[in-house]
Amino acid sequence: xxxxxxxxxxxxxxxxxxxxxxxxxxxxxxxxxxxxxxxxxxxxxxxxxxxxxxxxxxxxxxxxxxxxxxxxxxxxxxxxxxxxxxxxxxxxxxxxxxxxxxxxxxxxxxxxxxxxxxxxxxxxxxxxxxxxxxxxxxxxxxxxxxxxxxxxxxxxxxxxxxxxxxxxxxxxxxxxxxxxxxxxxxxxxxxxxxxxxxxxxxxxxxxxxxxxxxxxxxxxxxxxxxxxxxxxxxxxxxxxxxxxxxxxxxxxxxxxxxxxxxxxxxxxxxxxxxxxxxxxxxxxxxxxxxxxxxxxxxxxxxxxxxxxxxxxxxxxxxxxxxxxxxxxxxxxxxxxxxxxxxxxxxxxxxxxxxxxxxxxxxxxxxxxxxxxxxxxxxxxxxxxxxxxxxxxxxxxxxxxxxxxxxxxxxxxxxxxxxxxxxxxxxxxxxxxxxxxxxxxxxxxxxxxxxxxxxxxxxxxxxxxxxxxxxxxxxxxxxxxxxxxxxxxxxxxxxxxxxxxxxxxxxxxxxxxxxxx
Amino acid sequence: xxxxxxxxxxxxxxxxxxxxxxxxxxxxxxxxxxxxxxxxxxxxxxxxxxxxxxxxxxxxxxxxxxxxxxxxxxxxxxxxxxxxxxxxxxxxxxxxxxxxxxxxxxxxxxxxxxxxxxxxxxxxxxxxxxxxxxxxxxxxxxxxxxxxxxxxxxxxxxxxxxxxxxxxxxxxxxxxxxxxxxxxxxxxxxxxxxxxxxxxxxxxxxxxxxxxxxxxxxxxxxxxxxxxxxxxxxxxxxxxxxxxxxxxxxxxxxxxxxxxxxxxxxxxxxxxxxxxxxxxxxxxxxxxxxxxxxxxxxxxxxxxxxxxxxxxxxxxxxxxxxxx
Numbered sequence: 001x002x003x004x005x006x007x008x009x010x011x012x013x014x015x016x017x018x019x020x021x022x023x024x025x026x027x028x029x030x031x032x033x034x035x036x037x038x039x040x041x042x043x044x045x046x047x048x049x050x051x052x053x054x055x056x057x058x059x060x061x062x063x064x065x066x067x068x069x070x071x072x073x074x075x076x077x078x079x080x081x082x083x084x085x086x087x088x089x090x091x092x093x094x095x096x097x098x099x100x101x102x103x104x105x106x107x108x109x110x111x112x113x114x115x116x117x118x119x120x121x122x123x124x125x126x127x128x129x130x131x132x133x134x135x136x137x138x139x140x141x142x143x144x145x146x147x148x149x150x151x152x153x154x155x156x157x158x159x160x161x162x163x164x165x166x167x168x169x170x171x172x173x174x175x176x177x178x179x180x181x182x183x184x185x186x187x188x189x190x191x192x193x194x195x196x197x198x199x200x201x202x203x204x205x206x207x208x209x210x211x212x213x214x215x216x217x218x219x220x221x222x223x224x225x226x227x228x229x230x231x232x233x234x235x236x237x238x239x240x241x242x243x244x245x246x247x248x249x250x251x252x253x254x255x256x257x258x259x260x261x262x263x264x265x266x267x268x269x270x271x272x273x274x275x276x277x278x279x280x281x282x283x284x285x286x287x288x289x290x291x292x293x294x295x296x297x298x299x300x301x302x303x304x305x306x307x308x309x310x311x312x313x314x315x316x317x318x319x320x321x322x323x324x325x326x327x328x329x330x331x332x333x334x335x336x337x338x339x340x341x342x343x344x345x346x347x348x349x350x351x352x353x354x355x356x357x358x359x360x361x362x363x364x365x366x367x368x369x370x371x372x373x374x375x376x377x378x379x380x381x382x383x384x385x386x387x388x389x390x391x392x393x394x395x396x397x398x399x400x401x402x403x404x405x406x407x408x409x410x411x412x413x414x415x416x417x418x419x420x421x422x423x424x425x426x427x428x429x430x431x432x433x434x435x436x437x438x439x440x441x442x443x444x445x446x447x448x449x450x451x452x453x454x455x456x457x458x459x460x461x462x463x464x465x466x467x468x469x470x471x472x473x474x475x476x477x478x479x480x481x482x483x484x485x486x487x488x489x490x491x492x493x494x495x496x497x498x499x500x501x502x503x504x505x506x507x508x509x510x511x512x513x514x515x516x
Numbered sequence: 517x518x519x520x521x522x523x524x525x526x527x528x529x530x531x532x533x534x535x536x537x538x539x540x541x542x543x544x545x546x547x548x549x550x551x552x553x554x555x556x557x558x559x560x561x562x563x564x565x566x567x568x569x570x571x572x573x574x575x576x577x578x579x580x581x582x583x584x585x586x587x588x589x590x591x592x593x594x595x596x597x598x599x600x601x602x603x604x605x606x607x608x609x610x611x612x613x614x615x616x617x618x619x620x621x622x623x624x625x626x627x628x629x630x631x632x633x634x635x636x637x638x639x640x641x642x643x644x645x646x647x648x649x650x651x652x653x654x655x656x657x658x659x660x661x662x663x664x665x666x667x668x669x670x671x672x673x674x675x676x677x678x679x680x681x682x683x684x685x686x687x688x689x690x691x692x693x694x695x696x697x698x699x700x701x702x703x704x705x706x707x708x709x710x711x712x713x714x715x716x717x718x719x720x721x722x723x724x725x726x727x728x729x730x731x732x733x734x735x736x737x738x739x740x741x742x743x744x745x746x747x748x749x750x751x752x753x754x755x756x757x758x759x760x761x762x763x764x765x766x767x768x769x770x771x772x773x774x775x776x777x778x779x780x781x782x783x784x785x786x787x788x789x790x791x792x793x794x795x796x797x798x799x800x801x802x803x804x805x806x807x808x809x810x811x812x813x814x815x816x817x818x819x820x821x822x823x824x825x826x827x828x829x830x831x832x833x834x835x836x837x838x839x840x
Contacts, residue, residue, distance in 0.1 A: 446781045
């Protein structure tokens, strides 16, 4: 190709070779504007400061909480023994004795300070303590003090924990009243504990232990498996376990902690635990009222959300249906009626779902009524607009045909218009049903009831991330199921129509705006 | 059809009678399905309504007479109050309470020029929406080519990308927002992250469907002259799909304005938060001002976006449910 030929082509296609300045530089200008806008936004929202101040350690811990749980034993230093205490609502039940906590018991002597005049005060020597040797006294050091003399400090002899070892995977914390040895993998650090004054490591600290000031609390990290704080009066360990604790039965249930086979045999053939009802009923009740997971409540709230989306969409479709005929200019010839209905639709759409939700929450009180009314009001507008647009796009020949055989106006609508638009109407309603199932969750959080509110409450406590994840999984499951039902129904609908009119099939694309 | 009543059909041949019988069978079955479906829908609807009413805090018929009370409560002291609330002008009823502290929230640009509080909040919400649409669209743009069957040959890559987009889209925004609220504390950033993540999924899906419908001839031409993957996509596909992408971007922006308002109401800043507070505290003038502002903004955004979409893709109406 020589220069002449090139010039020839260039003169024949000037728009391709000499494009206007704007067209040539549209892409770089657009990208530049986007970048400038990004800078503006990072200034406007002060993104850098927020990211800097964010607590990223917390993020890791919260994320880990989604699929795991922590058990926190407090090992407190006494003069020559230790007390081990689990938090009050421990996931291990009321009398925990886990195998990862090795305890070494010994008979020790300890001084008991005077307790103010207990009712059964005696002057007996402490050897005659009512405690049998070997009883787990360490759980409750206050108990023997009731036996002591009212005035003078006294020495008691009893069996107590003198050393404890917490195992966390390849890590280990060995604790004695004045010495704590922390091991992780091959590394190991020994801390000298001066009770109530200082924590002193004997060797330099590795990077998984942090001590902010000499002598202060040491923070030990074992990665995902847990962490520990070595304080001058106690060691607090957080031992992390994978999974969801007590998902089926909580610790108050008689079925708690039993293996599956035993629970099954109890339900099928065991003697009644609660004489008033069968074991199966008791088990079901225990599952529903599980204090940690609140299955019954969560399922109820989930059903509320589903109902909100369903009723809202159905009612909106029912109301939008006749109004759409009024709004379509090829169906109703009156321009005033068209415009009024269309502006009404616009109004309903433009008052945000949030406003409707807040308003109806005031009206009906929190609950699904408020949520479904909000969805109903917003979607009447949106569906009405869609329906009337579908009506305005119909093929006029069918109507003419029906009219030409002398049908009444109602018959013309029924046989000339409806068969064309009904599949479109239904499939659009189905799309909205899908998308409302999702948006009903969010609406719930502002007070309109359903799982959204429950989810929001669980999140605000910052401790129930496993519950949050459980609810998220339920929501995802519901959304997935409904998506499939809706697309199955839509396929069925379109299938019946596609035979006669192929164009109709392409004309029903997902409403882009609602793929939310 | 009614026409058969007046027009008597001639006697049918045996074959015609068979066809007629089959047609009647089919029509009867179809009617049965329709009626069955309607009965089922009716039962489900009434069951749902009963259930919703039972589990609601207030019962429908008990509360119905009081629903409109909200509007009577919403009447301000005088009808100029909402205007003062909207433009942060001092109120003559100011008694030092939160209800009438309109000038408090002014955002001063200079010594004397200020942006009224709710306008500033509205700008914040719009910025959240626009910025997160931009971030989401950027990632959606990058991912959509990996999910499109006509561009990416590897089935695995496509499968992974599509599943990723699906999960990201279905994950409730409110959870993402709540999670980041816990890390960042209150502010608009959690809303931005939540809306962006959701937008990646939503736009990614719309984008890759556009790409799959693109004309492959320019791409083939580029392949013939030895262009690599990036060049083929950039010069062969992108120019075709860009108007549609822009159109979907604008639609998403409309949706995201609403989404960020709602997220604002649960603690992520912006106008939503102001609205929830003012409704909750019963500040009628402020509520009217905010509702008015929100309404106008949403109408303006919708109109602007519709206008721009028309310019970009002509009369191809994307908006709701009609062709591409």
